[in-house]
Structure formats: C-alpha cells, structure tokens
Amino acid sequence: MKLTQPVEAITGIEKAMEVTLDARSDAVTVRHRLVNRNLWPVELAPWALTVMQGPGRVILPQEPPSTGLLPVRPVGLWGYTNMADARWKWGAKFIQLACDPAASRPQKIGLGATPGWAAYHRDGQLFLKRFPFDPAATYPDYGCNLECYTRGDMLEVESLGPLTKLAPNAAIEHVESWQLRKMQVGETEDSIEAALRPILQENS
Secondary structure, eight states, X not given: OEEEOOOOTTTOEEEEEXXXXXXXXXXXXXXXXXXXXXXXXXXXXXXXXXXXXXXXXXXXXXXXXXXXXXXXXXXEEOTTOOTTSTTEEEOSSEEEEEEOXXXXXXXXXXXXXXXXEEEEEETTEEEEEEXXXXXXXXXXXXXXXXXXXXXXXXXXXXXXXXXXXXXXXXXXXXXXXXXXXXXXXXXXXXXXXXXXXXXXXXXX
C-alpha cells in the first residue's frame, strides 16, 4: 500500500509512505519518502512518528558498554523534560518511559541510538521498531536518530533520518521495519534483555 500526500504549500515537500507486509513473517516494512518540489535546495531530515496508545511503556536501548575514552550515547533533553519524573526508569542497559493517562506533563528524550531499535510494551503485546543508523551522517537535535515523547495517554516512538540537503526534484528515503508480538516483558533489565534477545536476533 502506498500513500502520497499532495505537495505541501508551505514547505514544497511531497511526502509518501509505502507499507509492505512480509508474507512469511510478522514483519512490516514502512518506507518513508520525501521529494523536494521546490526550485531550490532544502535541508531536511525524515522524521517518522509512530503514535502509541497508553498505558504502556517504551523501552530504549543504551549504547553497549565500552572502555574507550571518547564520549558515546548522545542524549537530547527538551526544556520541559524532568528526569526525576516517576515515568522514567534509567538503567544501565535500557531507558524506560511509561505512558500514564493520568500524567499531563509532557516528557521527551532524544538519543543517538546505534542499536537501531525501540520497543513499546502494552497489555502483553510488544511493538518493535527498527531503523538505520549511519555513523558518518549528521542527525538533528544534537545527533539524535531516535526520539520519544509522551503526554497523557499517548506516546510517540520517533525515528529520524540524516540531515540532507535535497536538490530540486531529488528524493530521500527512510526505511523502518515493524514487528508486533504477543509476549510478556518484565520491568527488570535482565527480564527485558531475556525477552527481547530472540526477536532482536532475528534477521540481524
């Protein structure tokens, strides 16, 4: 299935989304495409939002441990982000953010996520979203290719493509892979790792 939006009058950008179901598995490929219909170049980045209903929680991967001396794990925090909010759970392997319908204050985080995935767990179902990371590319928002926003009963799992200067009539694509499984995922780091390891190893 392919959906193409009319060219936006303000930006001059044509947006399209193509969804393909895998006949042999539960995988879904979502291809996002931007075309510059202006007469001049435009610098932009694909930004793919998947909006989830709460209550539930997102699971974000931490960078694998290393002994190097250079910084890793770029993190972007928005002005309204409160790291002491009870919806956050900061771990050594994962960052978790709960979607609480009773919590009206927004929270948002951005990560330079080299593992290239994020998961959302709700009512015994796991949604897994995979996306690329290019170490040579420049990403928006201090180098973030993964962002997450929540307020009330909704939570956004957002993947981003690299910043690109797009010439007139040129196109850029950003490809995601989605999976949905019936499975329980605990809240401890060990239980999360044990539950996600098999599905993350598929097609890796």
